[in-house]
Amino acid sequence: MIATTVTRRLTDLLDASARRSPDRVAVNVPGGRSITYAELAAVTDRLRDHFVRLGVQRGDRVGMRLHKSLDSVITLFAAMKAGAAYVPVDAQSPAARAAYILNDCQVKVVVTETGLAAGLSTALEALGATPHVLTIDPSAAGLPSALLLEQLDATATARPAATPDLGPEDLAYILYTSGSTGNPKGVTLTHGNAASFIDWVSETFQPTADDVFSSHAPFHFDLSILDIYVPIKHGARLVLIGEALGKDPLALAPAIADERISVWYSTPSILSLLADYGKLPRLDCSALRIVFFAGEVFPLPRFRTLRALWPHPRYVNLYGPTETNVCTFYEVPADDSWQSMETFPIGAMCVPNLGRVVNEEGEDVPAGQPGELVVHGPNVMQGYWNLPEQNSRAFLVDAQKRAWYRTGDIVIELADQQYRYVSRRDRMVKRRGYRVELGEIEVALLRHADVRECAVIAVPDPEAGVRVIAYVSCPAERKLSIIGLKTFSAQQLPPYMIPDAFTVLEALPRTSTDKVDLQALKNRALSA
Numbered sequence: 001m002i003a004t005t006v007t008r009r010l011t012d013l014l015d016a017s018a019r020r021s022p023d024r025v026a027v028n029v030p031g032g033r034s035i036t037y038a039e040l041a042a043v044t045d046r047l048r049d050h051f052v053r054l055g056v057q058r059g060d061r062v063g064m065r066l067h068k069s070l071d072s073v074i075t076l077f078a079a080m081k082a083g084a085a086y087v088p089v090d091a092q093s094p095a096a097r098a099a100y101i102l103n104d105c106q107v108k109v110v111v112t113e114t115g116l117a118a119g120l121s122t123a124l125e126a127l128g129a130t131p132h133v134l135t136i137d138p139s140a141a142g143l144p145s146a147l148l149l150e151q152l153d154a155t156a157t158a159r160p161a162a163t164p165d166l167g168p169e170d171l172a173y174i175l176y177t178s179g180s181t182g183n184p185k186g187v188t189l190t191h192g193n194a195a196s197f198i199d200w201v202s203e204t205f206q207p208t209a210d211d212v213f214s215s216h217a218p219f220h221f222d223l224s225i226l227d228i229y230v231p232i233k234h235g236a237r238l239v240l241i242g243e244a245l246g247k248d249p250l251a252l253a254p255a256i257a258d259e260r261i262s263v264w265y266s267t268p269s270i271l272s273l274l275a276d277y278g279k280l281p282r283l284d285c286s287a288l289r290i291v292f293f294a295g296e297v298f299p300l301p302r303f304r305t306l307r308a309l310w311p312h313p314r315y316v317n318l319y320g321p322t323e324t325n326v327c328t329f330y331e332v333p334a335d336d337s338w339q340s341m342e343t344f345p346i347g348a349m350c351v352p353n354l355g356r357v358v359n360e361e362g363e364d365v366p367a368g369q370p371g372e373l374v375v376h377g378p379n380v381m382q383g384y385w386n387l388p389e390q391n392s393r394a395f396l397v398d399a400q401k402r403a404w405y406r407t408g409d410i411v412i413e414l415a416d417q418q419y420r421y422v423s424r425r426d427r428m429v430k431r432r433g434y435r436v437e438l439g440e441i442e443v444a445l446l447r448h449a450d451v452r453e454c455a456v457i458a459v460p461d462p463e464a465g466v467r468v469i470a471y472v473s474c475p476a477e478r479k480l481s482i483i484g485l486k487t488f489s490a491q492q493l494p495p496y497m498i499p500d501a502f503t504v505l506e507a508l509p510r511t512s513t514d515k516v517d518l519q520a521l522k523n524r525a526l527s528a
Contacts, residue, residue: 007195009166010229011080015041017235021209027073027238030245030255033143035070037235040077046149047078049158054132056108058083058164061174063107063131064219065089065098065116068242071136071145072219073228075111076173080191083164084108085171087186088220091116092243093494097184099123101176105186105385107131113138168192174385175222177322178428178436178497182443186385187322196378197325198229200350204329205263205290205316209235212259212287216241216266221434222322223294226265246270253278253285260287264313267433268298269465275306285310294318294326295433296465297343297421303332304339319346319421322435323381323394323405327353328419345420346411353377356404357413362396367413370422374404381405429458429466434496438468441499444492445470448485450478453508455516456499459525469525470499473507480504 007013017026018041028034035043056062062079064086066072072088079086087105089098091113098120102110109132112120117135124131134152136144152158164170172191179185201207213231215238217223231238239259245251246266253274256264271293274280291313298317307315315332330347332338349355356364357371365371374396380403383391395403408425427438438456445454454472461467470489474480482502489498509517 007191007198007229007233008168009080009170009191010172010194011077011163011166013198013229013233014044014077017232021235024209024235025237026232027070027240028259029070029240029242030259033070035143040074043143043145043149044074044077044081045160046158047074047145048081048163049161050149050152051078051082051084051109052161053156053158054109056082056084058166058170060084061087061105061107061171063087063089063102063105063110065091065102065110065112065120066136067091067113067138068215068218068240069138070143070240071111071138073238073240074145076219076228080166080172081163082161083166083170085173085188087174087176088218089176090218090220090494094491095119095123096126097492097494099127099129101184101186102131103127103129104176104183105174109134111136166191168195171382175220175322178434178440182440184440185387185390188382188385189325190382193325193379193381194225194229196352197225197350198233201226201230202233204350207231207234207236207263211236211262211289213238213263214241214256214261214265215239216246216264216270217433218243222320222325223265223267223433225325226292226318231263247273249273249277250279253280253283256288257283257285261285262287263290263292264288265292265294265318267295268293268302269296269432271298271306272302275302275309280309286312288313290314290316292316292318294320296430299462299465300338300341300343303344317344317347319419320375320379321405321407321409324353324375324379324407326350327355327375327377327379330418343421345414345418348416348418349375349377350379353379355419357411357419358396362398367415370410370412372425373407373409373411373419375407376402376404427458429468431458431464431466431468432496436468436497441468441470441489441493441497444497445472445485445489447492448472448480448488450474450480453516455508455518455521457518457521457525459522464500467501467525468499469501469503469521471503471505471508471521473505476506 018037022038026037026040062084064075076086140147174186176184215227317330318326320327328347354376410422411419441456485502509520
């Protein structure tokens with residue numbers, strides 16, 4: 001086992017493993033390409049040099065709109081080696097949304113793919129944004145990034161550039177999440193923020209170079225931080241699970257077995273799919289030793305099914321909004337004592353972070369009473385990108401001038417200093433593991449020329465966890481079709497934000513203060 005060391009900057013993790021184990025496979029795609037630690041360190045250095053040649057400096061941002069691949073791993077490390085923060089954008093989301101994000105944080109360079117480049121460039125130009133756009137051809141023979149580097153070398157020579165002496169306060173990445181104003185907002189996280197979490201995972205779960213980690217989450221999702229950096233730190237192997245494979249349980253389950261994955265991390269919904277449709281009894285998944293899950297509640301009936309099929313791994317519930325990455329954890333007992341629970345707790349705070357449960361005035365509430373969970377510590381973000389007003393509302397500052405992030409989650413502190421999740425304070429919901437602001441969906445639907453008013457609600461669903469329903473009305477002389485609304489939504493929103501159902505009404509119900517009556521719509525949905 002490699003001794004645990006304190007992480008200073010994320011790029012050091014790769015370079016240290018490349019020196020220690022140059023010929024070990026660092027990253028691979030099931031049935032496809034792989035790259036060793038020495039190769040990964042070398043190609044990221046070369047791409048870093050070209051980023052610097054294009055003007056990237058310490059503190060800048062580099063965007064990436066790429067499907068999950070070796071090239072996306074190369075890009076994010078190269079960006080950080082140039083001193084920049086990487087900004088991953090969902091490759092499946094509309095080009096206009098991607099361009100908004102990249103323009104908002106003023107990226108200096110964007111790396112994208114041939115099939116995505118034209119639409120993204122057009123959307124960026126419409127906003128007046130002019131970053132350098134580098135295009136990778138994912139169909140190229142060999143490593144597409146290597147071909148890009150050959151093309152760049154033919155254009156101009158990039159002198160070797162040293163990685164800046166980054167510290168824990170330097171930004172490492174910006175993850176954009178759904179925003180209540182209708183536009184996504186950027187969560188800024190430093191090398192120190194990520195390092196605190198990575199070191200905690202290392203110390204708590206003792207990964208080794210012999211482990212094989214899954215990378216199921218997309219890189220714009222905060223689950224990817226554990227996926228990428230913990231195995232890289234320990235010289236282990238990272239297996240990239242692409243978008244299509246990740247949603248196909250009949251193909252995904254054999255990949256887990258064939259790759260001998262030992263550490264798995266995903267949302268509970270994916271694990272439920274594997275249990276229901278993966279034909280797990282036919283497969284040898286004995287290499288699995290830890291199953292992490294996060295992003296949504298794991299219904300206990302679904303967990304029972306999975307546990308019966310995979311009885312041997314440790315199961316750990318990780319909790320935390322993007323703004324804190326993971327801040328609490330709960331390991332499911334190896335015995336059957338969890339069977340009597342209604343839901344799993346979100347557990348205890350990850351050391352050295354601190355948690356409190358407060359009322360609306362920011363005062364501590366007694367254990368056993370509901371209140372909002374606020375978090376202070378090295379995992380907590382620096383703030384939202386260029387949103388000072390939201391930053392002031394996001395933190396509670398105590399008498400000692402310590403800033404506590406307001407999670408918006410209502411919890412109860414249990415007798416053993418663990419927490420149990422109760423509900424959300426606002427209209428944000430977790431759907432397929434993603435955080436979704438219902439207001440952003442409403443704003444998108446209101447862009448439709450024939451939508452007069454719109455309200456989006458979420459109701460509990462025993463299978464999916466939450467069901468999102470959009471209610472719309474239109475002028476009397478117009479007509480809206482459900483198919484048309486679904487098609488329009490797909491053009492405006494990423495797949496996980498598209499409502500499950502649409503209902504067209506003559507008019508939306510309103511309260512006495514002339515606001516849309518959301519409770520009436522919820523009652524309607526629940527009684528349907």
